[in-house]
Amino acid sequence: MSKLLHYTGCGLEYVYLSGGYKEEEMGGDIYISVHNSESLYNSIAEAIVSSPYVLRGQEVRFLRGRLRLSQEGFAEALRGCSRSTVARWEAQRNEAIDETADAAIRWLYVRKMANDQEVIATFQRLREIEEAEYGQKSSFPDSVFESTEQGWELKAA
Template structure:
């Protein structure tokens, strides 16, 4: 059995459906149809009776392809609150329930939900731009660039 920690959860073991290979960098593991496996794990997480752990909360957020900032805005909390929940696992009941509902709608292909998340992420992207001013022989010129921050690197587009 393989302890599948790469998904971000500590309690997942694979009985089969994976192959291991020794490389120059150590052992490498390949999981068959990883997307289907991730969806199955998300279904299990969403349907569990107990409150979500921080790792489970993060797992669902990542499965939806949204950033902490986007999730925070859509749940009416600060980005720091989402970060704390994910690190320490104390997710308030209302936010736990809202996350489960958001994931279920996302998994069923709810286009209005995906569009709403994409709009929030686009606004975040536009807010976090930097203006680069350059002095030249004919005066100043400026360009606008996205800030290469770790926060922005975590923000993948929501799959449609």
């Protein structure tokens, strides 16, 4: 088994990698390069939305980032939620959010990844609004992700 790397580059405090990365020293500093990071991030998101644990601020921020939405766009997609609520969830990294919001976020993420055309159209409208307005585009256990021939996979605990 390869050395486990505590990977915090994704913004989550409990992710460890088994293989699939390279350490390089440059000027006395160690840099980490992750192979196929998009696949890794998809695997992490799948593990989050399928877990039995209530989402906390750090998972909300990670999933929002995967959806490529601003806090305001994310709040709008959740309907009935404000940007300040999303900001509060994310600032309280280790605090569980309420179960209704948890279910809505998981549903939204799964529908988007399943290429639900209505959800995709909503996201596109939100991005267009953000571009017009802002001129820009828009307690979990430790988790070990292993690089395999099929891509990154969550290792069984």
